[in-house]
Amino acid sequence: MKYARLVWVNMTRNKRRTVLTTLSVAAALFLFVSLRSVNTTLADAREVGSESRMVTRHAISIVFYLPESYYQWLVTVPGVRSVSWADWFNGIYRDPRDFFPNFAVEAESYLAMYPEMVIPEDQKRAFLDERTAALVGSGLMERFGWTLGQAIQLRSPIWAPDREWPFTIRAVYTPTNPSFGDALFFFHYDYLYEGTSRRAQPGWYVLEIEDPALAAAVAETIDEHYRNSQAATKTETERAFQTGIVTMYGNVGFLMNAIGLAVFFAILLLAANTMMMAARERTSEVAVLKTLGYSDRLLFALVLAEAASITLIGGLLGVFGAKLAFEGTGFQGLGLLPNFQVKWATATAGMAIALCLGLASGIVPAWQAARLPVAETLRRVG
Numbered sequence: 001m002k003y004a005r006l007v008w009v010n011m012t013r014n015k016r017r018t019v020l021t022t023l024s025v026a027a028a029l030f031l032f033v034s035l036r037s038v039n040t041t042l043a044d045a046r047e048v049g050s051e052s053r054m055v056t057r058h059a060i061s062i063v064f065y066l067p068e069s070y071y072q073w074l075v076t077v078p079g080v081r082s083v084s085w086a087d088w089f090n091g092i093y094r095d096p097r098d099f100f101p102n103f104a105v106e107a108e109s110y111l112a113m114y115p116e117m118v119i120p121e122d123q124k125r126a127f128l129d130e131r132t133a134a135l136v137g138s139g140l141m142e143r144f145g146w147t148l149g150q151a152i153q154l155r156s157p158i159w160a161p162d163r164e165w166p167f168t169i170r171a172v173y174t175p176t177n178p179s180f181g182d183a184l185f186f187f188h189y190d191y192l193y194e195g196t197s198r199r200a201q202p203g204w205y206v207l208e209i210e211d212p213a214l215a216a217a218v219a220e221t222i223d224e225h226y227r228n229s230q231a232a233t234k235t236e237t238e239r240a241f242q243t244g245i246v247t248m249y250g251n252v253g254f255l256m257n258a259i260g261l262a263v264f265f266a267i268l269l270l271a272a273n274t275m276m277m278a279a280r281e282r283t284s285e286v287a288v289l290k291t292l293g294y295s296d297r298l299l300f301a302l303v304l305a306e307a308a309s310i311t312l313i314g315g316l317l318g319v320f321g322a323k324l325a326f327e328g329t330g331f332q333g334l335g336l337l338p339n340f341q342v343k344w345a346t347a348t349a350g351m352a353i354a355l356c357l358g359l360a361s362g363i364v365p366a367w368q369a370a371r372l373p374v375a376e377t378l379r380r381v382g
Contacts, residue, residue, distance in 0.1 A: 025314025307362025315354025
């Protein structure tokens with residue numbers, strides 16, 4: 001314990017410098033775990049899609065529509081059990097910054113394919129029976145303070161932008177898998193079709209297949225059939241489709257890692273500079289400690305422990321500050337990052353980085369303190 005007290009006294013000698021260094025490390029580790037959590041959340045989102053469901057979309061891009069007539073043939077494809085369809089609505093509630101994903105779906109067949117959405121039976125029936133009804137995730141209900149039966153209005157920049165679209169919340173779902181997301185908004189495709197002079201068309205078809213092993217054969221059959229049509233298709237498993245949506249953000253993983261690496265080296269230089277300054281200021285004390293019998297090895301460990309303590313305290317503040325901040329506020333990135341959380345594996349990696357920062361920044365001043373000759377240090381005291 002006597003050595004721990006010595007380390008503490010050395011750390012608090014220049015309180016301002018120690019506090020600023022600690023806060024810098026905390027800010028860097030906060031950023032690191034936040035960026036890494038974006039990567040882990042997107043990776044989880046790729047795994048949400050079922051291998052028993054497939055998505056057929058336009059071969060060029062999802063922004064192009066498919067004819068409604070495709071449904072009649074898709075249901076006859078061998079291996080396909082059922083077919084539904086959906087369209088992106090891009091609805092805005094009050095303010096464009098209040099973004100959340102919202103879709104027009106062929107409600108009955110769509111819900112039958114998604115057991116991940118748990119809906120009370122009476123609410124489900126109310127939603128299916130009413131043309132202007134909406135099905136809303138529990139997280140979205142909490143975010144806006146909505147209640148069951150409440151009437152709301154959305155505007156869509158792509159579907160009759162001058163019109164207000166009234167909806168009544170008739171059902172609330174809870175996801176069985178948090179990564180599915182509880183901030184989605186669904187309504188009837190027929191309502192979209194009837195509410196605009198522009199012809200509504202499916203943005204994509206969702207296919208439930210009898211056996212995941214048939215996925216490749218089903219995809220080849222469909223895409224070959226429409227290869228020379230005006231709207232060629234691309235069919236893939238829902239999991240592959242989700243991965244494609246994620247990659248539309250660009251190489252997010254590389255960007256996050258690059259920023260994290262840059263921050264790591266910046267804070268490493270800052271912490272190393274702090275420890276070098278502290279070591280230079282205590283040259284006379286090193287001389288005294290050596291004359292009192294402190295070994296080179298012990299002095300090396302004391303300086304290294306001081307550096308590691310500063311970065312570990314900063315790491316604790318940054319890592320667990322991020323965990324409490326994100327999980328306490330229910331942050332989901334406007335619905336684009338469902339189940340966003342700082343995982344314990346990420347927190348552990350953050351603390352490991354904090355320790356490495358401390359050891360790397362303290363190694364040079366610790367070595368200098370340990371190797372400085374006693375005669376030289378005593379001369380400097382005088």
